Amino acid sequence: MAADTTTNTPAPLVMEARGLVKRYGQVVALDGADFELRAGEILAVIGDNGAGKSSLIKALSGATIPDEGEIKLDGRIIHFKSPIDARRAGIETVYQDLAVAPAMSIAENLFLGRELRRPGFLGSVLRMLDKKKMLEESVTRMNELKVGIRSMTQAVETLSGGQRQCVAVGRAAAFARHVVIMDEPTAALGVKEGNMVLELIRRVRDKGLPVILISHNMPHVFEIADRIHIARLGKRAAVVNPKKISMSDTVAVMTGAKRVDELPADCLA
Amino acid sequence: MKGRLPPLATLGPFIALLLACGFFATQNERFLTGGNLSLVLQQVMVVGVIAIGQTLIILTAGIDLSCGMVMALGGIVMTKFATELGVPPLLAVLCGIGVTTLFGLVNGLLVTRIKLPPFIVTLGTLNIAFAITQLYSNSQTVTDVPDAMTALGNTFALGGTTNVAYGVVLMLALYGLAWFALRETASGRHVYAVGNSPEATRLTGIPTQRVLLSVYVLAGVFYGIASLLSVARTGVGDPNAGQTENLDAITAVVLGGTSLFGGRGVILGSLVGALIVGVFRNGLTLMGVSSIYQVLVTGVLVILAVATDQLSRKGAR
Amino acid sequence: MRLKTQLTLSSITAAAALLVAGTAAQAADQPIIGLITKTETNPFFVKMKEGANEAAKSKGAKLLTGAGKADGDNAGQVTAMENMIAAGAKTILITPSDSKAIVPAIKKARDKGVLVIALDSPTDPTDGTDALFATDNYQAGVLIGQYAKVAMAGKPVKIVTLDLFPGHPVGAQRHNGFLKGFGLAAPDAKSNELGKAAEVVCMADSFGDQAKAQTAMENCLQKSPEVTLVYTINEPAAAGAYKALKTAGKEKGVVIVSVDGGCQGIKDVGAGVIAATSQQYPLKMAAMGVEAGIAYAKTGKKPSGYTDTGVTLIAAKPVAGVDSKDVKTGTDLCWGKK
Numbered sequence: 001m002a003a004d005t006t007t008n009t010p011a012p013l014v015m016e017a018r019g020l021v022k023r024y025g026q027v028v029a030l031d032g033a034d035f036e037l038r039a040g041e042i043l044a045v046i047g048d049n050g051a052g053k054s055s056l057i058k059a060l061s062g063a064t065i066p067d068e069g070e071i072k073l074d075g076r077i078i079h080f081k082s083p084i085d086a087r088r089a090g091i092e093t094v095y096q097d098l099a100v101a102p103a104m105s106i107a108e109n110l111f112l113g114r115e116l117r118r119p120g121f122l123g124s125v126l127r128m129l130d131k132k133k134m135l136e137e138s139v140t141r142m143n144e145l146k147v148g149i150r151s152m153t154q155a156v157e158t159l160s161g162g163q164r165q166c167v168a169v170g171r172a173a174a175f176a177r178h179v180v181i182m183d184e185p186t187a188a189l190g191v192k193e194g195n196m197v198l199e200l201i202r203r204v205r206d207k208g209l210p211v212i213l214i215s216h217n218m219p220h221v222f223e224i225a226d227r228i229h230i231a232r233l234g235k236r237a238a239v240v241n242p243k244k245i246s247m248s249d250t251v252a253v254m255t256g257a258k259r260v261d262e263l264p265a266d267c268l269a
Numbered sequence: 270m271k272g273r274l275p276p277l278a279t280l281g282p283f284i285a286l287l288l289a290c291g292f293f294a295t296q297n298e299r300f301l302t303g304g305n306l307s308l309v310l311q312q313v314m315v316v317g318v319i320a321i322g323q324t325l326i327i328l329t330a331g332i333d334l335s336c337g338m339v340m341a342l343g344g345i346v347m348t349k350f351a352t353e354l355g356v357p358p359l360l361a362v363l364c365g366i367g368v369t370t371l372f373g374l375v376n377g378l379l380v381t382r383i384k385l386p387p388f389i390v391t392l393g394t395l396n397i398a399f400a401i402t403q404l405y406s407n408s409q410t411v412t413d414v415p416d417a418m419t420a421l422g423n424t425f426a427l428g429g430t431t432n433v434a435y436g437v438v439l440m441l442a443l444y445g446l447a448w449f450a451l452r453e454t455a456s457g458r459h460v461y462a463v464g465n466s467p468e469a470t471r472l473t474g475i476p477t478q479r480v481l482l483s484v485y486v487l488a489g490v491f492y493g494i495a496s497l498l499s500v501a502r503t504g505v506g507d508p509n510a511g512q513t514e515n516l517d518a519i520t521a522v523v524l525g526g527t528s529l530f531g532g533r534g535v536i537l538g539s540l541v542g543a544l545i546v547g548v549f550r551n552g553l554t555l556m557g558v559s560s561i562y563q564v565l566v567t568g569v570l571v572i573l574a575v576a577t578d579q580l581s582r583k584g585a586r
Numbered sequence: 587m588r589l590k591t592q593l594t595l596s597s598i599t600a601a602a603a604l605l606v607a608g609t610a611a612q613a614a615d616q617p618i619i620g621l622i623t624k625t626e627t628n629p630f631f632v633k634m635k636e637g638a639n640e641a642a643k644s645k646g647a648k649l650l651t652g653a654g655k656a657d658g659d660n661a662g663q664v665t666a667m668e669n670m671i672a673a674g675a676k677t678i679l680i681t682p683s684d685s686k687a688i689v690p691a692i693k694k695a696r697d698k699g700v701l702v703i704a705l706d707s708p709t710d711p712t713d714g715t716d717a718l719f720a721t722d723n724y725q726a727g728v729l730i731g732q733y734a735k736v737a738m739a740g741k742p743v744k745i746v747t748l749d750l751f752p753g754h755p756v757g758a759q760r761h762n763g764f765l766k767g768f769g770l771a772a773p774d775a776k777s778n779e780l781g782k783a784a785e786v787v788c789m790a791d792s793f794g795d796q797a798k799a800q801t802a803m804e805n806c807l808q809k810s811p812e813v814t815l816v817y818t819i820n821e822p823a824a825a826g827a828y829k830a831l832k833t834a835g836k837e838k839g840v841v842i843v844s845v846d847g848g849c850q851g852i853k854d855v856g857a858g859v860i861a862a863t864s865q866q867y868p869l870k871m872a873a874m875g876v877e878a879g880i881a882y883a884k885t886g887k888k889p890s891g892y893t894d895t896g897v898t899l900i901a902a903k904p905v906a907g908v909d910s911k912d913v914k915t916g917t918d919l920c921w922g923k924k
Contacts, residue, residue, distance in 0.1 A: 084474045099469040101462045103532045112462060113473035115455040127454045297809065305808045312801050408627040409923045410796065410822065410850065424833070503797050504829055509627070510797060554805035560791040561752055 011038040013075070014210050015060065015179055020069035022055050029055035030066065031234030037179065042201065042211045044221040044242075047231030048254055056231060057214055061093045061181050062086030073178060090177030096184045098168045102157035106149065107131075107138040109156055110171045141174040142167075145203050162193025166200055173204045180204055181212045186220050198224050218247050227269045230254050241269035281577050282526050282541045285570065289545060293552030300555055303431030307424075310433070313547035314440045315340075315502065318495040319518040320525075320539040321447050322373075322488030327522050328451075329464040329484055330531025331380065331387035335372065335395035336492055336518050337511030342402045343369040343496030348411040348506030351418060358417035366493030372398060373489020377482040395515070402508045411506030422501035436498045440540075443494070447536045460484060465532025520546060520567060524574045533578075545570065616648040617883030619876055620670030622663050622680040623653045629848060630868050631681065633921035634705065637869035638679070641876035647883075649876070650675055660684040664691040677701040677879030679872065685710040685755060701882045703889065705871045707756050717878070717889040719871045721897050723756050723845070724775035726864035727763020727817075729899040729908075730843040733862040734815055735768045736905040737841055741814055743785045746806045748792040748799050748818045748827055753778060757819055760845050764817045787813060792823040799826030807834055818844045821851030821863065828859045847900060849920035855902050856913040862901035868921055870895045 017035035021028070030052050037043050047053040058064040060071065062080030070077050073089060080086045083093065100109045111134045117123035118130045138152040147166045149159065156164060165185055172180045185201065186194040194217075201224060205211050215221050221228060222242045230237045230253050237253055238260045245267035252258035260268075294301040319336050326333045347365030350356040356364065372394060379390040421439060424432035451457035462470040463480050471477045499510055524542030527534025546567055553563050621638045623631035635651055642649040650673060652666030660683055667678055668691070678700055682688045689709050692702050696716065704715040712718060747764075750757030755778055762781045765772035772781040780789065788806035792799035799818065807813065807830060816831075818824040824844040831837040844851060847865025854860045878889045899909065900916035 083472065087474060095472060097468065099466075099472040101465040101469050101532065103465045104458075104462060108458060112458075112470070113475045115458065117455070127456070129453055129455060129458070131453075299808050308804055308808065312804065403627045407923065408629055408632055410825075412850065422833075499797070503800060503826065505796065505825070507796055509795060513798075550801070551805050551808070554788070554790055554802065555809045557788070557809070559752060 011040055013037065014039050014073070015212075016072040017056075017060065018070055020056065020059055020066045020071070022052075022059065022064060022066050028234055030059070030069075032069070033231070033234060034236045035060070035229065036239070037210050037212060038227075039210055040205065040208065041226040042205050042213055042224055043227050043229055044213045044215060044225035045229045045231060046215065046218075046221060046250070046254060047237075051231040051254070052234040053214060053231040055234075057181060057183065057212070060086075060179075060212070061091060087175075091179045091181065092172035092176035093181040094165075094168045094172045094183065094185060096187070098164055100156045100164065100168060103155055105153045105155055106142075106159075106167055107135045107152040109167060110134070110138045110141070110152075110174065114175065142170050144207070145170050145173060145200055147200060160193065162189050162196050165189065165193070165197050169197065169200055169204065173207065173209060176209050178209070179212060180209050181214075183214050184216065185213065186215065186217055194220065218251065222247055232256060238263070239269050240267050279526050279535045279538060282524055282538050282545065282574065285524075285573075286541050286545050286548065289548050289552065293548065293555065296552065297555040300552060303427065303429050305551065305555075307427070307431050307433050307437070309544065309547045309551050310437045310440075311424075311502065312551070313543040314434065314436050315495050315499045316514050316517045316521055316546070317440045317540055317543040318443060318491055318498060319514055320521040320543055321443055321536065322491035322495075323518045324522050324525070324527055324534065324536050324539045325447075325460060325484045326387070326488050327464075327519075327527050327529060328460050328531060328534055329481055330467075330529075331481070331484075332391065332519065332529070333376065333387065333485075333488060334391040334515060334519075335376065335398055336391075336488070337513070337515030338395045338398035338402065339369050339372045339489065339511075340492045340496045340499065340514060341508060341511035342372070342398045342405075343493045344500050344506045344510055345402050345406045345411065345508055347418065347496065348414050348500055349406065351415050352411055352413055358415045362418060362497055365496055366490060369493035369496060370486060370489040373486045373492070374482075376489070377485030380485065381478040381482045406506070406508040408508055410508065412504075414500060414504060414506065418497070419501045419504050421498055422504065434502075436501050439494070440498070443491070444537060444540050451536055456480070456483075461532050463531075517543075517546065520571055523571055526574065526578060528578055529575070542574075616646055617677070617880055618648045618650065618670075618673065618675040619677045619679065619879040620650045620652070620667065620675035621872065621875070622666045622670070622678065623651075624657055624659075624663075624681050624683045625655070626653045629922040630706075630846070634681070634868040634872040637872035638876050641873040645876065645880055647876060647880050654683050658683050660687040663688060667691055667695060671695055671698065671700055675700070676883055677703070677875075679703050679705050679875035679879070680715075681706045682709050689714040701879065701888050703875050703878060705875055706868065708892075710755070712892070718892045719874050719878075719895050720892070721866035721871075722775075722894050723759035724763035724766075725894075726845045726866060726897045727760040727765075728767035729763075729864045729897065730817070730845065730862050731764040731767020731769075732908045733767075733899060733901060733905060733910065734764075734817075734841060734843050736908055737861060737903075738815055742812070743815060744810060744813045745783070745786045745815045745817065746788045746790070746803070746810065746813045746827075747780075747786055748790055748802055748806075748816065748823045749780060750819045751791045751793055752780070760819060761817065764843070792819060792826065794820050794823055796822040796826040796829075799823035800830045801826075803827040803830035804834075807831070807836070811836075814840055816840055816842045818842060820844060820846045821848055821854060821860065824851070824860050824863075825854060828854075847898070847916060847920055849917065849922040852900060852913060852916040852920045855900055855916065858902065861903070862899060862910065863916075865898045865900050865916055865919060867895050867897075867919070 015037040020030045020033040022030040033056055045053050059066045062083045062085050116130045116134050118128045122128045135152055147170050186197050225242050228240050228242055343365040346368045347361045350361035350364050351358050376390055379385050380387050421436035424434045427433050459475050459480050463477050467477055521542035522539045524545050525538025549566050550563050638649055650670045654662035692714055695702055702715045704718045706720050708718050709715050749761055758778045762772045765781045770783040787810035790802035790806050792802050816827050818827055821844050824842050831840050841861045844860050844863045851863055898911050901910040902913055904910050
């Protein structure tokens with residue numbers, strides 16, 4: 001379900017943040033940042049180094065606790081104390097280094113930390129894992145997302161970079177209930193593999209999960225994002241429509257060469 | 270992982286063991302008898318049980334250099350409690366295991382809370398355990414150990430000349446238990462995950478530090494059981510026990526195909542590794558060859574084992 | 587580590603070091619004698635230290651003690667020696683871990699005018715030290731060999747030797763002495779090689795350790811189940827051999843002989859585990875060494891050559907033609923925990 005940009009009614013807000021402030025000693029990483037994520041959209045978050053985008057994402061995913069400001073999920077204020085809290089709230093994050101155990105199989109990695117146990121005595125007393133069920137589920141979920149890996153029992157380290165990324169994205173999509181956050185998913189991937197991952201991200205959105213995407217790769221951002229959140233100097237500089245704004249203008253806002261009020265009105269989203 | 274042949278690193282040690290047995294069988298017709306083979310099992314049962322604990326630790330990419338000394342301390346504590354303080358044997362055994370578990374806890378806390386490298390930590394506790402053992406025992410062997418404590422050293426007949434020690438049965442049962450836990454339970458898989466990628470494991474919400482701590486504590490329990498087996502086998506509490514078992518246990522784990530970098534390995538491999546060393550020692554003595562050659566062969570096998578592990582992993586990529 | 591922790595640790599360490607140094611720098615007018623053993627833990631050396639301490643106290647000398655970390659730790663002994671000489675020791679008594687490697691360090695000490703006496707085992711060459719007070723390990727072997735020969739009269743002779751480890755002079759001397767005393771052709775007392783004979787059906791290394799001796803005996807039993815006589819390098823090895831024989835049900839038909847004369851070993855002789863053992867006297871070695879050191883400090887006279895500190899055959903059942911003493915005598919003279 002793509003964001004409906006042709007009518008005037010925007011889709012409901014899934015996540016919202018107002019006035020986020022985060023200081024690290026003398027450095028102010030977030031200086032009153034705002035944020036909105038609409039249902040069914042892919043929102044790209046871009047910004048130069050030091051613009052505060054990683055601090056923003058860390059606050060949204062529970063990795064850091066902001067000093068000031070509030071975050072709302074589905075209209076309710078939330079206080080994440082750790083990434084586990086965020087996960088329990090239904091927000092899954094795909095980290096830049098993928099967070100997979102290379103020597104273990106795809107199925108094992110999918111269920112790492114959320115293993116399924118056998119029913120009855122075997123599961124509760126002997127605490128045996130239901131490997132068959134986990135394998136079947138992995139196959140099902142990956143097929144849903146059309147990830148073309150043949151065997152779920154092969155070790156993750158035997159996969160190519162792009163395939164590994166798909167496993168990480170697939171895992172997040174399989175367990176997320178509200179939001180999927182992805183940190184630089186196409187970095188370090190070649191053209192073909194990068195496109196494979198972009199396709200997968202689209203399918204995740206089509207499944208009904210909004211995606212927050214952090215990326216330095218402008219062409220990929222423009223290809224896939226429904227809206228682009230530009231972070232600058234610890235604040236939100238603008239949210240723009242990639243179908244209307246040019247790439248060079250976007251970069252200009254990002255670096256401060258152009259001010260937001262210098263942009264034509266229909267570039268904003 | 271069904272339908273797939275185990276990787277070379279897992280099969281290799283077993284093949285090496287079979288080849289060694291085959292070779293020694295040709296050199297002396299007594300080698301392949303039930304009596305001789307059950308003897309070898311008895312000779313490796315102490316190192317074998319220590320190696321279970323060591324395998325758990327090495328799977329998390331750690332190492333425990335204090336295992337043998339802690340085992341010796343356990344043996345001294347349980348025998349002295351029973352003979353000098355008149356503690357009933359079962360309670361004395363539990364005290365001995367309690368002390369070794371305590372050392373495991375200390376190792377684990379230093380690694381997880383103070384974040385010191387396991388190599389350094391266990392290098393320190395190895396010396397501390399050794400000193401405490403010597404001081405408490407006054408460097409004297411403890412004799413007149415009650416029969417209940419040495420019961421595991423007794424054997425039962427399995428037909429013919431084959432006499433199996435109860436301790437060996439215990440060792441095999443412990444290996445079975447460890448194998449089951451590591452393969453079929455979430456906690457067991459978490460041990461592998463922590464060793465393979467501690468960051469990834471942390472990010473998926475698994476309490477990495479708790480897993481690490483529990484591994485060191487559990488290893489301490491195994492060292493305590495090993496000290497009981499050592500007392501059962503020799504019939505005494507020996508303060509100088511365990512000095513070669515220290516490195517022997519690590520050798521058994523490496524020979525068994527477990528990677529020192531963590532996250533990879535099969536626990537039964539450590540049993541195979543311990544058996545390889547025991548078979549060579551037994552076989553070479555039967556051939557009348559000096560013990561120095563046994564040491565040489567062990568060194569060569571260790572290098573082969575690590576090299577095979579490295580090469581088979583390169584192939585997987 | 588944080589700076590504060592580092593500073594705290596350093597000051598505690600410094601304070602401890604000062605305290606230790608302070609207590610050490612006392613009584614500077616008594617002759618200072620240093621005793622360096624192979625290890626701190628072997629009861630043999632513990633007894634030696636006790637003997638040296640007693641002699642020093644009663645005869646008026648100050649004793650410094652040190653040791654290597656393990657059998658074979660030459661560097662540890664060298665360091666101990668240097669530290670003791672720096673602390674003013676004019677006599678060093680040493681049981682060398684490595685008979686060859688220690689010689690240069692000893693030469694440096696002797697060049698400084700320090701008297702160096704080897705205890706228990708010689709350096710290689712023997713004149714590397716001023717004097718040697720030791721057991722005649724070859725003789726120790728000969729005595730038990732002679733005993734065994736008479737004890738085995740009329741019985742088949744199948745010998746298993748549980749030795750120390752290859753290349754160690756004491757191990758070789760006792761082993762070869764045993765063969766000689768038994769009446770077999772054997773290398774002489776100067777050889778470091780273990781002699782072989784047709785009657786010796788299995789030779790294995792025990793490293794002087796009870797558990798390893800048990801394993802070695804088990805394996806030898808597999809090779810040669812018909813063994814009738816076992817020579818062991820020391821009494822812990824004998825205990826291990828006995829356990830292996832007992833498990834195999836063979837302990838009644840096999841004679842075990844050993845060397846050392848420690849209190850646990852003498853107990854084993856009384857219990858019938860060991861048939862005969864050659865008792866040596868570490869206490870005597872140490873006491874003689876302390877006396878020599880005091881004499882040197884007073885008169886400048888150095889002892890020289892080899893002084894045999896004596897070896898006595900202890901057996902529960904005496905045999906014809908071989909002089910031995912009974913278990914009670916052995917117990918009175920034994921070293922270790924009684």
